[in-house]
Amino acid sequence: MSTAQDRKNLKPKDYKSEIKPIWCPGCGHFSVLSAITKALAHLGLAKEQVALISGIGCSSRIPAYVDTYGFHGVHGRALAVASGLKAARPDLTVLTAGGDGDGFSIGGNHFLHACRRNMDLTYIAMDNEVYGMTKGQASPTTAPDWSHSKLTPHGTGIRRFQPAAIALASGASFIARGFSGDPSGLARLVVEAIQHPGFSFVHVLSPCPTFRPEQRAWKQQVHPCDLETTDNPIDAAHAIQSDDGRSLGIFYIESLPVWRSEKAAQRSLSRIEQEFLV
Amino acid sequence: MNEREQAMSAQVLEFLAHAQALETESGERYRELSETLEIHNNPEAAALFQKLAHYGESRAEEVVQQTGGMALPELPPWECQWLSAEGPHRCMEEAHYLMTPYQALRLVLRNESCSCNLYRRSLRDAVDLGVKKIASEMIREKEKHLEWLYSCIEREAETHHPPQEDLDPPNAPE
Numbered sequence: 001m002s003t004a005q006d007r008k009n010l011k012p013k014d015y016k017s018e019i020k021p022i023w024c025p026g027c028g029h030f031s032v033l034s035a036i037t038k039a040l041a042h043l044g045l046a047k048e049q050v051a052l053i054s055g056i057g058c059s060s061r062i063p064a065y066v067d068t069y070g071f072h073g074v075h076g077r078a079l080a081v082a083s084g085l086k087a088a089r090p091d092l093t094v095l096t097a098g099g100d101g102d103g104f105s106i107g108g109n110h111f112l113h114a115c116r117r118n119m120d121l122t123y124i125a126m127d128n129e130v131y132g133m134t135k136g137q138a139s140p141t142t143a144p145d146w147s148h149s150k151l152t153p154h155g156t157g158i159r160r161f162q163p164a165a166i167a168l169a170s171g172a173s174f175i176a177r178g179f180s181g182d183p184s185g186l187a188r189l190v191v192e193a194i195q196h197p198g199f200s201f202v203h204v205l206s207p208c209p210t211f212r213p214e215q216r217a218w219k220q221q222v223h224p225c226d227l228e229t230t231d232n233p234i235d236a237a238h239a240i241q242s243d244d245g246r247s248l249g250i251f252y253i254e255s256l257p258v259w260r261s262e263k264a265a266q267r268s269l270s271r272i273e274q275e276f277l278v
Numbered sequence: 279m280n281e282r283e284q285a286m287s288a289q290v291l292e293f294l295a296h297a298q299a300l301e302t303e304s305g306e307r308y309r310e311l312s313e314t315l316e317i318h319n320n321p322e323a324a325a326l327f328q329k330l331a332h333y334g335e336s337r338a339e340e341v342v343q344q345t346g347g348m349a350l351p352e353l354p355p356w357e358c359q360w361l362s363a364e365g366p367h368r369c370m371e372e373a374h375y376l377m378t379p380y381q382a383l384r385l386v387l388r389n390e391s392c393s394c395n396l397y398r399r400s401l402r403d404a405v406d407l408g409v410k411k412i413a414s415e416m417i418r419e420k421e422k423h424l425e426w427l428y429s430c431i432e433r434e435a436e437t438h439h440p441p442q443e444d445l446d447p448p449n450a451p452e
Contacts, residue, residue: 013306020313024448025373030310038355136449181371182363184355191354209371210449216371 008044012037015047017067028180028206029059032126035183036066036095039190045093052095053082055102058133059126059206062097076106079114079123086119087261088272093194094120100127104140104161115170115199117259122193122200125163126180128208128215136211148211164240167201168233168252174200175236176250179222180207185248192250198258205246218246225249286348289406295350296400297416298341299358300393305334308386311373318375323382330386333423344412361396375448376441380434387427394420 015037023029040050050068054060056075063070069092073081082096103111103125114121129146131137137149140161147155167175174196178186186204193200205222207215225247227239236252312327342350372385397420401413 020317021310022317023314025311025314025318025375025377026371028371030370034306042354184358184360185363188354188356207371209374219371 010041010044010047012041015040015067017065019064021061021065023058023061024208024210026209027058028128028204028208029062029126031180031183031186032059032097032124032204032206033062033065035178035180035186035190036062036097036124038183038187039194040066040068042187042191043194045194049091050093050095051082051085051089052097053085054078054096055098055107056133057099057102057131058208059097059099059128060102076102076108077110078102079107079110079121082121082123083114083117083119086121089269090120090260093122095122095124095194097124097126099132099139100125100129100141100161100163101131101139104163108140108161112166112170115167115172115201118171118173118198118256119259120197120199122190122196122202124190124193124202124204126204126206127163128206128212130208130211132208132211160245162240163201163203164243164251165237167203168236168240171199171256172201172252173198173254173256174250175203175240175252176201177203177205177225177248179205179218179248181219181222182248189250196253198256221246222248225251227251229253231255286345287406287408288351289404290408290412291345291348291351292353293400293404293409293412294341294345295353296358296396297412298338298350299353299355300396301334301338301341303334304389304393305331305338307370308334311370311382314373315375315377320375320377322379323377326379326382337419361392361399374441376444378434378438378441380431380438383427383431383434387424387431390420390424390427394424 012034021030021033047068052063052066052068052070054063054072055078060072063072071081078096078098082094085092086094114123127141129139129141131139138146138152138156141163142156142160144157144159145155147153164175164177174193176189176193178189180186189202193202205218207218209216223246225239229250230236230252231254233252239251308327308331312324312331315327316324394417397413397416401410401417404410404413
């Protein structure tokens with residue numbers, strides 16, 4: 001168990017594991033990894049008190065690269081696994097990370113209910129508007145006219161999934177958007193998301209230089225959100241709906257009841273271990 | 279408080295904290311690129327970034343030595359005064375698994391020029407003479423490094439050819 005002094009001395013690189021990322025050079029996910037480790041170091045969290053849970057996809061490799069507890073889980077089920085962990089171990093800081101396909105398509109239903117349940121989780125969705133690991137298919141956040149995949153040669157023709165709007169409608173109590181090209185600003189969002197009691201959703205624009213090289217232009221397109229952070233869902237809805245998808249900042253923070261497992265307090269770790277023995 | 283500590287004002291310590299953050303970040307970013315390019319079977323560019331990572335790490339250590347054992351103020355990343363939101367390192371998204379040492383050096387040149395401009399800004403804007411003195415030293419060091427980069431680029435340019443076509447590219451859509 002680390003002492004408070006040990007934790008104070010931890011630097012961002014101390015939260016990186018020995019495993020080297022195999023993301024493509026230039027991938028936005030490197031900056032997200034950097035932002036997470038900076039946030040953990042800033043908060044001085046003990047490594048053994050943090051768990052990072054992911055699904056499947058390029059971005060979901062991230063637990064391997066962070067030197068905390070982690071679970072590279074089941075496609076689309078990162079939030080389900082994270083919710084289970086938080087219910088059983090409310091003392092842990094539980095972070096969830098993944099991509100747009102994992103979180104909004106395969107895991108779309110879990111996303112809605114995680115927002116609604118408002119457990120004390122932080123969800124970092126790394127959105128590059130493409131399925132990168134399976135070599136470049138349209139994802140739920142891809143523009144309807146993106147025609148670079150052989151599966152959708154004329155585009156999907158389907159409106160984009162709107163993560164921030166859907167998070168708000170589903171009951172998330174913290175909604176923010178960051179950009180991997182602004183790693184310091186992103187680190188701040190992750191810190192605030194972790195500190196927020198309840199479900200925190202951080203939507204990260206994280207370009208894929210391999211399948212979406214045009215996303216390098218995001219750097220010129222992002223801008224701070226025009227409106228100040230609000231706790232009024234109507235104002236937040238207006239800000240999010242009138243947004244061009246490139247505004248950055250915290251859209252919405254509200255203090256809502258946090259769901260906790262009533263039984264968690266009665267259960268010791270040894271009891272949980274006994275229950276799982278076959 | 280000894281003479282050195284008296285001379286080391288809060289402004290100097292804040293400047294050194296920025297310098298340390300900048301050089302540390304530089305070392306980490308280049309180390310990361312080196313490891314990634316090695317994984318992507320590009321040993322030439324990987325070796326170059328490894329060398330540059332070592333330079334960044336050494337510079338970060340030298341900055342710490344300048345404090346004479348005094349603790350630097352802890353700056354949250356978002357309180358660092360960089361030239362842009364991108365932080366001290368720009369254009370990292372231009373890295374590519376096929377990049378040649380020439381292209382890698384051009385990317386590094388842009389980053390290191392940006393770092394030098396940060397020190398120049400400090401020299402220009404600082405009121406504290408201690409900051410001006412250390413910023414001047416940092417600029418001299420950076421200019422030497424830039425000269426070295428220019429000479430490497432010139433040398434590489436003589437033999438540089440654009441990357442060969444990858445017959446099995448990772449981004450062939452399926």
